[in-house]
Amino acid sequence: MKRMASALICLIFLVAALPVMAGGQGEDGAAAEAVELVWYVPGGSGFPYGPDDEKEVYAQLNNMIQRDLGFSVDIRATGGFGEYRETMPLAMAAGEDFDLVWTSSWCNNFMDAASDGYYAGLDELLPEYAPTIWKDTRDALESTRMNGEIRGVWSQQIAAKTSNVFLRESMIEKYGWDLDSIKEVEDLEPLLTQIKREDPDLIPLSMRKPLPEWMIYDLGYGDLGVLVDLLAIRLDDKSCQVFSLIEDPGYKNKIELARDWYAKGFIPKDGLTYNMDQWNQMVNAGKVGMKLHNTWIPGKDRVTTAFDDTWVQIPFDGPSVMQGGNIVSTLNAVSARSEHQVEAVRLLEYLWTNEEAFNLLAWGIEGTHYNLKGDFIEPLQDGGYYANIPWVFGNTFISYLREGENPEANEMIYKLNQDAVKSPLMGFSLDMDSIKTLVATVSSVHEQYYKAVCGGYVGDDVYEEYVAALKQAGIDELIEGIQDQIDSWTASK
Structure with a gap:
């Protein structure tokens, strides 16, 4: 260094x-x-x-x-x-x-x-x-x-997280987009289609992280602070049952949406080869039409860019979520x-x-x-x-x-933090010692498949292979170990 x-x-x-x-x-x-x-x-x-x-x-x-x-x-x-x-x-x-x-x-x-x-x-x-x-x-x-x-x-x-999208102000004005019509991520498809057709030199959608990961809060889920893009609870579940996002029907719908958008050319064919810094550089160079995010900042939802434009941030209708993570x-x-x-x-x-x-x-x-x-x-x-x-x-x-x-x-930010839906796991922290080996094994498999599967770059055959590999790596045992800690914590409150 x-x-x-x-x-x-x-x-x-x-x-x-x-x-x-x-x-x-x-x-x-x-x-x-x-x-x-x-x-x-x-x-x-x-x-x-x-x-x-x-x-x-x-x-x-x-x-x-x-x-x-x-x-x-x-x-x-x-x-x-x-x-x-x-x-x-x-x-x-x-x-x-x-x-x-x-x-x-x-x-x-x-x-x-x-x-x-x-x-x-x-x-x-x-x-x-x-x-x-x-x-x-x-x-x-x-x-x-x-x-x-x-x-x-x-x-x-x-600290509150809200699934949202950044749109370029120049495009909002150019195409006359109705921002009030954007309630959920699926509502972006007509806009992406227009960018693909009218601005062929642009990448319609940044995929710095796979689409489903940006939508966890919109789905009403909360993470555990470990393997945050794999394990979750439902925020309205007071028993805090841990589950695998990859096998969850709502999350899988977002995987299928990413796959559909990849097929339609909204996500670049070589997008899987870009790392986080390369995606950031393309966004900062004005080569991207829109980008998803999970932090909406009220009062700061118009962001000046380095390429003579302004990002306008639009929150989706899902909840704003506050959790330890x-x-x-x-x-x-x-x-x-x-x-x-x-x-x-x-x-x-x-x-x-x-x-x-x-x-x-x-x-x-x-x-x-x-x-x-x-x-x-x-x-x-x-x-x-x-x-x-x-x-x-x-x-x-x-x-x-x-x-x-x-x-x-x-x-406004302080108020959003106060008013956000609070995770039932606020104040809980995992003891990693008892699960460290399982976390490492599951993480290794997860990193091998996650971006390709959840980014929409591959089909159901690789998805099924991913699920099976996680099972073999011990994801069910890991969930059980985490659940035991959560159950002990909730019983002691």
């Missing part, structure tokens, strides 16, 4: 030169001035501009952190999300030294890493060194409890091996409460990377720093709004 060798050499000399407190709790006084944290985050190739000016931004940020906290941070933005998802688990398994790392349920898997002991427990550190985070997110933090301790800090943002969709964790755990938690608190520092990291330098117009920012097309991931860094409720966003957006 970039700068890894030199950073490790520096760290060796640094540790040799400093007195280290037992228990990994950091240093006090003058010695703390020499502390430099290492923080891994995704960034760069997956976004419209890429943080080319990151050194300048990080230097200004470190001036503030050094002044206010007495230490600094080496932020290592590691590729786009696709690259990050592949490299970070390998780096941690290889013993890479770090203090903070961004982690989630869908990229750099939080539950896997936490259960393997890579992340520190934070129950004692947060109340003392991050009191605002502790106060603001006390209930949400319970969703990160693994092996008895809180293991991650949530980036406060939209939504919380672990974006977290920062402290390394269990870190010798600077106090400083790491203090940095998260600092970015949670300091608007100037947070917005510098999220958006860059005013006048260089964006212009500020009243209370809104306008990112500069050639600015050189546009990570566009404020939800990676902490408290998005102190983030600048972009032009076109509702001034009341944060209040």
Whole structure:
């Protein structure tokens, strides 16, 4: 990884030169001035501009952190999300030294890493060194409890999930689409047909994830925080019976819809060969007509693009859903091996409460990377720093709004989080130790088939082969093991 060798050499000399407190709790006084944290985050190739000016931004940020906290941070933005998802688990398994790392349920898997002991427990550190985070997110933090301790800090943002679609404003105007007629994903077919016929150079529909995965919430299902695109419960089922999505009739209908749309040319023939970063790059380059998503952000449902257009976000009629898995969709964790755990938690608190520092990291330098117009920012097309991931860094409720966003957006987001349908498993966390081997075996089979089958690229013969392979891998035993934990948890409430 970039700068890894030199950073490790520096760290060796640094540790040799400093007195280290037992228990990994950091240093006090003058010695703390020499502390430099290492923080891994995704960034760069997956976004419209890429943080080319990151050194300048990080230097200004470190001036503030050094002044206010007495230490600094080496932020290592590691590729786009696709690259990050592949490299970070390998780096941690290889013993890479770090203090903070961004982690989630869908990229750099939080539950896997936490259960393997890579992340520190934070129950004692947060109340003392991050009191605002502790106060603001006390209930949400319970969703990160693994092996008895809180293991991650949530980036406060939209947590409710709502199945939706992004449409290009230029196409809405060009074709006169009636947005009120879009109630469910099937209502998009006439629009896709029109794009296919009238704009043949465009890919009608982005398939960064298989279509059914975007529709889990629309179907009224909730995930378990592990194998989120395979195992689920029904949100209206108080007994919380676990089932396989692949064999569920409602989910299979969405697989068949994806297969039909693939046959009609709405999904590219070679779409299965694109990774997440390649899909993002095509979307950001204006090569895609529409894209599905499961996060609808009220008040921020008009998004400026890098290709001189605006995305307009339309929610489907299904429920907005709040569950523990939504919380672990974006977290920062402290390394269990870190010798600077106090400083790491203090940095998260600092970015949670300091608007100037947070917005510098999220958006860059005013006048260089964006212009500020009243209370809104306008990112500069050639600015050189546009990570566009404020939800990676902490408290998005102190983030600048972009032009076109509702001034009341944060209040609207808070209300949606409060009003969303709550999963009956809120507060439940799996003990991975007893099911780890089964999870690994089932995951291996799942990854082999999932994108091809659920993306609509193959027929019933491969679907049946997939179901049989999951059975052989032990999916029924895995479901039984998870169900036993859920039943014990519900009985104890």
